[in-house]
Amino acid sequence: MSRPHYPQQALLTFADTEKSPLSIRAKALVFVDPRSRELREQANLLAAIDLPVLILGETGTGKELLARHIHRESERGGLFVAVNCGAISPQWGEAELFGYAAGAYAGAASSRAGWFGSATGGTLYLDEIGDLPRALQDQLLSVLETREVLRVGAHHATPVDVRLVVATSIDLAQAVAAGKFSERLYLYLNEGRLDLPALRERPGDILPLAEYFLGIYAQRLGLAIPLLGTAVQAALESHPWYGNTRELENVIHFALLVSSGAEILPQHLNLPTGAPLQLIEQQLARLTAEERAELRQRLAS
Numbered sequence: 001m002s003r004p005h006y007p008q009q010a011l012l013t014f015a016d017t018e019k020s021p022l023s024i025r026a027k028a029l030v031f032v033d034p035r036s037r038e039l040r041e042q043a044n045l046l047a048a049i050d051l052p053v054l055i056l057g058e059t060g061t062g063k064e065l066l067a068r069h070i071h072r073e074s075e076r077g078g079l080f081v082a083v084n085c086g087a088i089s090p091q092w093g094e095a096e097l098f099g100y101a102a103g104a105y106a107g108a109a110s111s112r113a114g115w116f117g118s119a120t121g122g123t124l125y126l127d128e129i130g131d132l133p134r135a136l137q138d139q140l141l142s143v144l145e146t147r148e149v150l151r152v153g154a155h156h157a158t159p160v161d162v163r164l165v166v167a168t169s170i171d172l173a174q175a176v177a178a179g180k181f182s183e184r185l186y187l188y189l190n191e192g193r194l195d196l197p198a199l200r201e202r203p204g205d206i207l208p209l210a211e212y213f214l215g216i217y218a219q220r221l222g223l224a225i226p227l228l229g230t231a232v233q234a235a236l237e238s239h240p241w242y243g244n245t246r247e248l249e250n251v252i253h254f255a256l257l258v259s260s261g262a263e264i265l266p267q268h269l270n271l272p273t274g275a276p277l278q279l280i281e282q283q284l285a286r287l288t289a290e291e292r293a294e295l296r297q298r299l300a301s
């Protein structure tokens with residue numbers, strides 16, 4: 001049987017860090033609310049222990065930034081390598097993640113380390129772990145348990161020294177119940193679990209984050225830092241932030257661009273009203289069969 005041709009270009013790209021082309025990839029972790037401070041302490045404790053970390057949080061809450069913080073705190077000398085599991089193809093994912101030996105594919109004259117190899121001595125961040133193809137979930141668990149990687153086409157396993165941090169915005173327990181996620185991998189990862197609350201659940205972070213983004217964007221644009229008046233502060237604090245910190249960052253950047261004076265006014269905020277359809281869908285999906293029947297009855301009456 002002829003060997004398949006491994007694609008010339010890497011199929012995977014590093015995680016989609018620039019969700020917004022305007023994002024500044026903040027370096028500082030602004031955690032002021034008591035819930036966030038507690039979380040930072042938990043993260044620092046976990047950083048020092050050699051255990052995989054599972055970060056749970058809605059989109060835009062800062063999961064990747066928290067993962068980078070854990071990497072820094074762990075003082076591991078290697079790279080922080082971020083991979084989005086949604087971009088891993090079932091066909092080539094094994095080679096992309098674990099690497100391949102020379103000759104494993106037609107035209108593959110030399111071996112390749114894969115993402116695990118690239119993160120040796122450092123941290124591998126797997127975003128949206130729930131999207132990892134099922135077969136790779138079992139292989140990942142085996143790598144975690146044995147601390148060895150078997151490259152595609154290799155005869156011997158290679159020891160790996162990689163700290164794993166994974167993130168999810170979906171309820172993995174539900175994915176396990178639905179047979180979409182490995183229960184053993186979930187239990188393994190869940191030992192080092194960090195729940196990153198939605199921004200609306202840690203209101204003490206909203207204004208410090210707004211001031212922080214205002215400061216860095218003003219500096220980048222060469223502008224003086226405008227004030228956030230009391231009406232603007234109240235509007236920011238009462239907004240539900242379904243897009244979390246990423247949404248706040250974009251709102252502040254926009255306000256800075258459209259304001260001309262020394263103060264940001266409420267009309268500069270351009271806050272969307274109403275919950276996005278995606279959030280309504282998420283909430284509907286969480287309802288039990290009884291709750292759904294009750295809702296249907298109420299809507300019909």
Ligand SMILES: Nc1ncnc2c1ncn2[C@@H]1O[C@H](COP(=O)(O)OP(=O)(O)OP(=O)(O)O)[C@@H](O)[C@H]1O
Pocket residue numbers: 019023024025026027028029030031057058059060061062063064065066127169209245246249
């Ligand atoms: N606590 C924070 N302090 C400063 N900046 C933050 C904080 N949390 C998030 N950000 C900024 O908000 C943006 C979104 O954060 P990040 O990409 O880490 O979120 P995420 O939860 O990984 O998103 P996704 O679920 O879409 O992958 C980034 O620009 C990040 O730097």
